[in-house]
Amino acid sequence: MSWWETLKDLLGWSDEVSLKEQERLRRVSGARMEAAEELASFYNGQSSARTATAEPALEAYQLRPNDGVKVEPVPITRYETVTVTYDGLLAKAGAQQVILHWGYGPGPWRKVQEQVMQRTPEGHWEALVTLNEGGRFSFCFRDNAYNWDNNAGRNWSYEIHDGRMPW
Incomplete structure (x- = not known):
């Protein structure tokens, strides 16, 4: 399954849903949308490597793309x-x-x-x-x-x- 199909499945979208309805679902889904965007980024090799918790991380993941x-x-x-x-x-x-x-x-x-x-x-x-x-x-x-x-x-x-x- 492609990342787009996974995203549509997570948000309950189908190819028949209008753009207006998709926008409404996007606003309603809140946390789901954020997670879906991160999933899409991960599939595209652009993961932001953010923490999944709501509180700000006290520790960093990586300062630079290649820090050894x-x-x-x-x-x-x-x-x-x-x-x-x-x-x-x-x-x-x-x-x-x-x-x-x-x-x-x-x-x-x-x-x-x-x-x-x-x-x-x-x-x-x-x-x-x-x-x-x-x-x-x-x-x-x-x-x-x-x-x-x-x-x-x-x-x-x-x-x-x-x-x-x-x-």
Whole structure:
């Protein structure tokens, strides 16, 4: 199903619905429309990577399109194992070891853990993390000399969903 067909299905549109009726449905649907627009952006490779919660995020996702941090797969579903790949400031500075420092948010992190990352043949650092809690996957990095890369004080974070549609 294309993103347009998915959007029409989410909003209850059909090809027979007039433009005026579509506009009325768009105004009435509120949160559904916002989620549908984000879904359309995701399908088009233009995801805004916003948090799905109504409160403003205290942590950032990524400052720039390529800041040396990659998480796959996204979106993240609870109980899923994700791969965190790092080639940021510490790696570029020649770190001998990189540690993923992570926990669950929002707010003060819960169940904070550290995991030693493995160097890939390509020279990146990589860790596998299974996310068994809901909320937000929040993380930063440090090296063995306790130099930190915390995204300019914002850390990185990704919303964890439970696999259900929010509407």
